[in-house]
Amino acid sequence: MKWFGRKAAREGQRPALARGGWGSLGDWPRSYEMQLREGYCQNPVAQRAVRLVAEGVGAAPLAGSDPALVALIAAPSGGQRLLETLAAQLLLHGNGYVQLLTDGAGQLQALYALRPERVTVEPDANGWPIAYRYRVGEHVTRLAADDGGRPQILHLRAFHPADDHYGLGCLDAATGAIAIHNAATRWNKALLDNAARPSGALVYDPGDGSALAPDQFARLKDEMEAGFAGAANAGRPMLLEGGLKWQAMSLTPADMDFVGLKAAAAREIALAFGVPPMLLGLPGDAAYANYREANRALWRQAILPMAGHLLDGIAQGLGSWFPEATLTVDLDRVTALAEDRERLWQQVSAAAFLTDEEKRKLVGLS
Numbered sequence: 001m002k003w004f005g006r007k008a009a010r011e012g013q014r015p016a017l018a019r020g021g022w023g024s025l026g027d028w029p030r031s032y033e034m035q036l037r038e039g040y041c042q043n044p045v046a047q048r049a050v051r052l053v054a055e056g057v058g059a060a061p062l063a064g065s066d067p068a069l070v071a072l073i074a075a076p077s078g079g080q081r082l083l084e085t086l087a088a089q090l091l092l093h094g095n096g097y098v099q100l101l102t103d104g105a106g107q108l109q110a111l112y113a114l115r116p117e118r119v120t121v122e123p124d125a126n127g128w129p130i131a132y133r134y135r136v137g138e139h140v141t142r143l144a145a146d147d148g149g150r151p152q153i154l155h156l157r158a159f160h161p162a163d164d165h166y167g168l169g170c171l172d173a174a175t176g177a178i179a180i181h182n183a184a185t186r187w188n189k190a191l192l193d194n195a196a197r198p199s200g201a202l203v204y205d206p207g208d209g210s211a212l213a214p215d216q217f218a219r220l221k222d223e224m225e226a227g228f229a230g231a232a233n234a235g236r237p238m239l240l241e242g243g244l245k246w247q248a249m250s251l252t253p254a255d256m257d258f259v260g261l262k263a264a265a266a267r268e269i270a271l272a273f274g275v276p277p278m279l280l281g282l283p284g285d286a287a288y289a290n291y292r293e294a295n296r297a298l299w300r301q302a303i304l305p306m307a308g309h310l311l312d313g314i315a316q317g318l319g320s321w322f323p324e325a326t327l328t329v330d331l332d333r334v335t336a337l338a339e340d341r342e343r344l345w346q347q348v349s350a351a352a353f354l355t356d357e358e359k360r361k362l363v364g365l366s
Contacts, residue, residue, distance in 0.1 A: 032093060032117050035171050039178045040092060045266045046171075046178055048280050049273035050091050056303040057310065058084025061333035064315075065326040073314065073327065077101075077110040085113040087306050090158050091273060093117060094167030097132065098154040098314065099143065106150070108321045111314075114153075121155075121165040129155065129165065154317040156310060170272045177268035184262045274302040299336045304329060332364070 039046045058081045064070040073082060086096040093116040101110045114134055122131040122142070132153050134141045143152045157167030263282060270277045276294035311327035318325055331337055341363075348359045 030175075032171075035175055035178075036092065038182060039171055039174065043178050043182055043269070045181060045269045045280055045282075046174060046273070049270055049275040050088055052275050052279060052298065053091060053273065053302050053306060054084045054088035056299065057087040057307045060303065060307050061330040062311070063328050063330040065324060066322050069315075069318065069322045069325055069327065072108065072111065073311075075110070077112045080113060082111050082113060083307065083310055086156060086310050089113065089116050090156065090167065090169065090306065090310075092169050092171045094158040094160065094169035094172075095119070096156040096310070097134075098156065098317070100150075100152055100154065100317075108318070123165065127164060150320045151317055154313060156313040170274075174269045174272035177265045177272065181262055181265040181269065184265065188262075274298075295336050296340070299334065 040050060041047070060083070062070050062073060064073075076082075082098070086098070089096045095116040097114040097116055097119045099112045099114055100108060101112060103109050118135050120133045120135065121129045122133055124130045129145050131145055132143045132155070134143060145151060145153065145155075158169060160166060160168035266280065266282050267277045270280055270282065276297055278291055278294045279298060307329050311329070315322075315325040315327045332341055345363060348354070348362050351359070354362070
């Protein structure tokens, strides 16, 4: 099997590839490390959405052409579950890099997913990848894309319309909604620290039109912050000196509608990662039937496509060790899809015009 860097690429038999990318689209965090910190590490909606898809992919029952191949994919390596890690990396970064670890005889021993932000593609003169550089601090390891007909690393990536070498993750599309959601959380926290709303204002009205001296204003402000601000001082009575009066005030309902703002941003985050909002505990129709349909939609529209993309890429990359390798999700063992399979079996069983062999083929049995 031929891989990146083959002779045909150097002879110009394939079109040259170019590196593309996006410019800054807003005032949101643009670096991957900052997006991870703001999005995955500090935002519960984004983290839960990624974990729902990634853990579903990692827990999906597998079937393959070779039991040893299935065992290799399912075996943890370096404390990580391969498919779960790759699914999370594709959702967040858009790229997954699998290092193929072999023994001295060239036999495949384990698969390990590298951190994608540390990997750089090294292209040839035509732009086709011939190697990958993995950087940890000042140390750089070069991994050839093709080593004697066998790859050292597999590059799995999501579609990017403007880049030939790197994929586009969902985190980029969700960055704006995540920034809004986090800002609303910080705003609500600040309101809570100030008794949930600015309850009123101190008005200096001595009757002669004079104003407070700077030192008087500073002293009054310090006393207010020390004695009456914060949740611990909520409801504390206030003693006013001459010339000061208290005027109650409040924010309008539109100014206080941060719950609706957060809910809208959370739905956009769920949309970016392909997760039904109901499964994230967001407001909506929470009936049991709707939840069941949402769980089925998660598998059909997010988990199974992601698992199929990963399994097909891995099976193709391991063709040198496992000829004609195939990897699929065993749908008969997926609990969330049991009703769909039961309906299929009933329809096939009721088809009297089909032979037994045809019925077995339709339900996926050999």
